[in-house]
Amino acid sequence: MSSILRQHAEEQFASELEELIKQDKNVKPQNWQLSPQAVVTYLVGGKLSNGFEITPKYIGSRRLMEIAVATLTTDRALLLYGLPGTAKSWVSEHIAAAIAGDSTMVVQGTAGTGEEAVRYGWNYARLLSAGPVIDAIVETPVMRAMKDGKIVRVEELTRISSDVQDTLITILSEKTLPIPELNTEVQAVKGFNLIATANNRDKGVNELSSALKRRFNTVILPVPSSMDEEIAIVQQRVSGFSKAMELPIERPILEEIQRIVTIFRELRAGVSIDGKAKLKSPSGTLSTAEAISVMNSGLSLAYHFGDGSLKADDIASGVIGAVIKDPVQDKIVWQEYLETVVKQRDGWKDIYRACRDHV
Structure with missing residues (x-):
């Protein structure tokens, strides 16, 4: 028994992911460890050709999961939207685990989340001693995901102030993260995308700008139907x-x-x-x-x-x-x-x- 209080999805279900990778014969997008079909099987459960049982992580509409996963194969980001408690964070974690094998690249949205939590920050001791150099940059999960071609998750997007939200526009549309202090940029590697979650109870708190909304495909997760x-x-x-x-x-x-x-x-x-x-x-x-x-x-x-x-x-x-x-x-x-x-x-x-x- 692990002493870790709560394992990440890719650790807790490592045996299932390993078996899916072995059995997966479908085409995988670049830097995905599973094909879109296998990702959906991981999410909704099923029996593999060798009889191995995959437990369902999401109990509900398979089509919703297909739409969510298909979105991430395109240049649009995914917004999981719905009432509190409808498994938005749970689903985003498991999608990231299945696609990238890493669900830990997370930005937690709050009223106090600043631009440096989304784009990049600075190691001020290094900055004072060496000036604005690349080694003085503190990478955010967004920057790491762009470099590695992985999935980054932004939890409670509408809790973040509108001006900070809009720092995502260039990242999602141009797939680049400008670093003007160094006259350079980080370009996203294939496989990079973003999953955001938002509660409809927060509607009107920090509405997404129309420009940012256009960068997302929204999937509404409903309360269980039965x-x-x-x-x-x-x-x-x-x-x-x-x-x-x-x-x-x-x-x-x-x-x-x-x-x-x-x-x-x-x-x-x-x-x-x-x-x-x-x-x-x-x-x-x-x-x-x-x-x-x-x-x-x-x-x-x-x-x-x-x-x-x-x-x-x-x-x-x-x-x-x-x-x-x-x-x-x-x-x-x-x-x-x-x-x-x-x-x-x-x-x-x-x-x-x-x-x-x-x-």
Whole structure:
């Protein structure tokens, strides 16, 4: 068992990538370790010709993954867009791992991300002693990806201020990074491209300029379309978490996953699964990622402070924390849902009591 808390995708799934590389007979774009078809197989899973099983990393529309991967074979960058918790970062990491064998070239977008985090910075000690020379430049992930012909990821692009965003325009259109201080430039090697992610909850924060939008092909990642799909996603990710954290699962956890996913889907949709009860929706997103987090927290509680068997009381606080973001309005929404839906549902008395006692 690795002592690393969270391995990069290319390390965690190294055996799958290795097998795909061996079996891949399709044409690979320059500096790609896999063909586009094999990259999609890595993402959505499948069985290879020798019987080797590739686990799905993205459970959803295969066509969306085909469009995303095909975009990266062109001169346009890829923007993964959608609600928080729809696996945008997860997908971008795995695409980079499959294409380049390296998902670590990342720029994390925040309100404080400056131009030097996107283009390049300076080693000021070297700059003072030797002046503006090439050795004084501090390379960014963008610059390294351009030099090596790899994929760079920009997380939360719309959190970055507009003037910093626009430093990407020349990089994406001309495939060059000018260094005016040295009267030179870095030219991108074939294989270079960029994957950005953005939340539609951030719409209006730092809108992309029309010039920058034209450099991207946008793929919208939706919330899981069906209950079964969302349950499968949560089950897969929770299983991976339990293995990584060495938390033994004393009994099947599918029942608790089903209940959490049902609660989240009903509150998101504003109607009960059977369509009989109209519900108010809370202010939070209640995403699949939050359902995974609630389950992981519950498993940890059960293992460290219980008998190892996951119970309703272990997940109640996590569910309430995910639902009640506004302590006034969301609390009312949650209490109404408890009384009108959860209390009336067969087999849910334990979770009703646990949630009622925690509010």
